[in-house]
Amino acid sequence: MDATDMGSDLQQVLITEEQIGQRLDEMAAQIDADYAGRDPLLVGVLKGAVFVMADLSRRLHMSVPMDWMAVSSYGSGTKSSGVVRILKDLDTDVTGRDILIVEDIIDSGLTLSWLLGNLSSRGAASVEIATLLRKPGAAKVEVDVKYVGFDIPTEFVVGYGLDYAERYRNLPFIGTLRPEVYGG
Numbered sequence: 276m277d278a279t280d281m282g283s284d285l286q287q288v289l290i291t292e293e294q295i296g297q298r299l300d301e302m303a304a305q306i307d308a309d310y311a312g313r314d315p316l317l318v319g320v321l322k323g324a325v326f327v328m329a330d331l332s333r334r335l336h337m338s339v340p341m342d343w344m345a346v347s348s349y350g351s352g353t354k355s356s357g358v359v360r361i362l363k364d365l366d367t368d369v370t371g372r373d374i375l376i377v378e379d380i381i382d383s384g385l386t387l388s389w390l391l392g393n394l395s396s397r398g399a400a401s402v403e404i405a406t407l408l409r410k411p412g413a414a415k416v417e418v419d420v421k422y423v424g425f426d427i428p429t430e431f432v433v434g435y436g437l438d439y440a441e442r443y444r445n446l447p448f449i450g451t452l453r454p455e456v457y458g459g
């Protein structure tokens with residue numbers, strides 16, 4: 276793979292940088308309104324959610340603490356294994372806290388459904404989810420998501436935090452890769 280030229284690996288741009296920015300504006304306004312008078316803890320799910328966390332949190336008018344978890348269910352492939360492992364846990368005691376999980380994508384739903392159960396069992400007062408992307412056609416479990424940026428087709432996408440084999444996260448938009456890229 277030629278790591279210096281991402282553009283030639285792309286098949287299609289699904290969601291532009293501008294569309295992402297506009298949608299994050301709307302989501303942030305909604306979150307500010309919904310959490311008025313409360314003190315939510317934003318929990319980003321590494322590594323995919325780094326970009327959404329950075330761009331969504333900077334659109335909020337309230338000051339929010341942020342913490343991070345790293346869980347992995349995908350390895351280096353394009354299919355969820357369904358087995359969720361904690362690679363890095365929260366530093367924060369979430370007992371009694373209002374938690375807003377920030378994610379890049381809900382695909383099968385396995386990661387988020389596991390995370391919801393895990394954080395609720397620690398005694399959080401509430402646990403909600405904000406995700407940039409959701410693939411309704413790929414759901415293996417239903418997850419109740421309060422804030423969704425875009426529903427997308429059941430295709431493997433990259434960019435804006437989403438990787439294929441750890442690459443393409445730094446594309447500023449959401450796109451699909453040419454089939455040849457997966458071939459090698």
Ligand SMILES: O=P(O)(O)OC[C@H]1O[C@H](OP(=O)(O)OP(=O)(O)O)[C@H](O)[C@@H]1O
Pocket residue numbers: 320321322323324346347348349350355378379380381382383384385386387437438
């Ligand atoms: O709904 P699901 O089918 O469970 O898929 C969604 C999860 O998979 C990806 O993370 P991944 O485990 O690949 O780790 P990463 O964020 O480091 O890429 C993505 O960032 C979500 O966390």
Ligand SMILES: [Mg+2]
Pocket residue numbers: 323349437438
């Ligand atoms: Mg991934």
